[in-house]
Amino acid sequence: MHAAFASVLPVTLAEIGDKTQLLTLFLAARFAQRYAIILGMLVATLLNHLLSAWIGVSIAHWLNTNTINIIVGISFILVGLWLLKPDRDTTMNNRYLTHSAFVTTLILFFLAEIGDKTQIATILLAAHYQSAWGVVAGSTFGLLLANVPVIFFGHWLTTRLPFNRIRLLACLLFCVMGIISLYQGVF
Numbered sequence: 037m038h039a040a041f042a043s044v045l046p047v048t049l050a051e052i053g054d055k056t057q058l059l060t061l062f063l064a065a066r067f068a069q070r071y072a073i074i075l076g077m078l079v080a081t082l083l084n085h086l087l088s089a090w091i092g093v094s095i096a097h098w099l100n101t102n103t104i105n106i107i108v109g110i111s112f113i114l115v116g117l118w119l120l121k122p123d124r125d126t127t128m129n130n131r132y133l134t135h136s137a138f139v140t141t142l143i144l145f146f147l148a149e150i151g152d153k154t155q156i157a158t159i160l161l162a163a164h165y166q167s168a169w170g171v172v173a174g175s176t177f178g179l180l181l182a183n184v185p186v187i188f189f190g191h192w193l194t195t196r197l198p199f200n201r202i203r204l205l206a207c208l209l210f211c212v213m214g215i216i217s218l219y220q221g222v223f
Contacts, residue, residue, distance in 0.1 A: 039165035043174025044181065046161070046213065049206035050119055050153045051182035059148050060183045061190045067137035070187050074180075076141025081179050084149040085158045085172045092162025092171070105221030108164045109214045115156055116210030119203050154179055157210075164217060 051057055063073050096104050135143070149155050154175065162171040 037170060039161065039167035039170030040174035040177075042165065043158070043161045043171045044178040046206070046209055047154050047157055047175040047178030048182045049202060049209060050115070050157050051179050052202045052206070054153060054182075056145060056148045056152060056154070056179075057183055057186055059144055060186045063137070063141055063144070064187045064190050067140070069137040072137035073141045073187055074184055076138040077145050077183060078176070078180065080142045080145035080149065081176050082172065084146055084155060085175050085179075086168070088155050088158040089162035089168035089171045089175075092159040092164075093166055093168045095159075096163040096166045102221045104163055105217045107221075108160050109217030109219075109221055111156070111160050112210045112214030112217060114214075115153060115160065116207040116214060118153060119207045119210065 060073070060077070064070065067073060099107070158171060158175045161175065162168055165171055
């Protein structure tokens with residue numbers, strides 16, 4: 037349960053201003069079926085984060101705890117620094133837009149999450165806590181927490197949220213988590 041709670045905030049903050057949040061805004065503008073978008077996002081995220089958490093836990097079984105803490109610590113700091121670079125909206129492939137809102141969201145969201153900050157964070161959190169289910173629950177909830185409001189209030193949110201400050205806060209959170217993990221790995 038600790039892994040689930042510990043995964044919510046970092047993933048939520050990492051997701052704000054991320055390319056998948058921009059994708060969410062695009063999907064909400066394109067499709068009127070809000071709940072189909074949410075369901076597609078949920079299924080895509082669960083599939084992606086289950087795979088990511090499994091990778092993280094698998095890696096953790098091959099390494100000793102100190103080595104994991106050092107690798108995770110350095111990686112958390114790198115992800116934190118990566119968060120300082122704002123994502124840009126990438127060009128959408130129009131062939132996916134001919135499907136329903138659910139199928140389009142499922143495909144585009146799954147593809148957008150591959151190699152994304154939240155996927156890397158999920159791998160690292162799973163390796164750190166060695167809990168796939170807890171991290172998947174927390175990271176999925178965190179991703180939905182950041183994206184579902186965009187579906188309903190996207191335009192209003194984009195004009196009022198201080199994205200630079202949120203990215204800085206997320207960077208600091210990941211760097212602090214990285215320093216704590218490094219400390220645990222060295223001492």
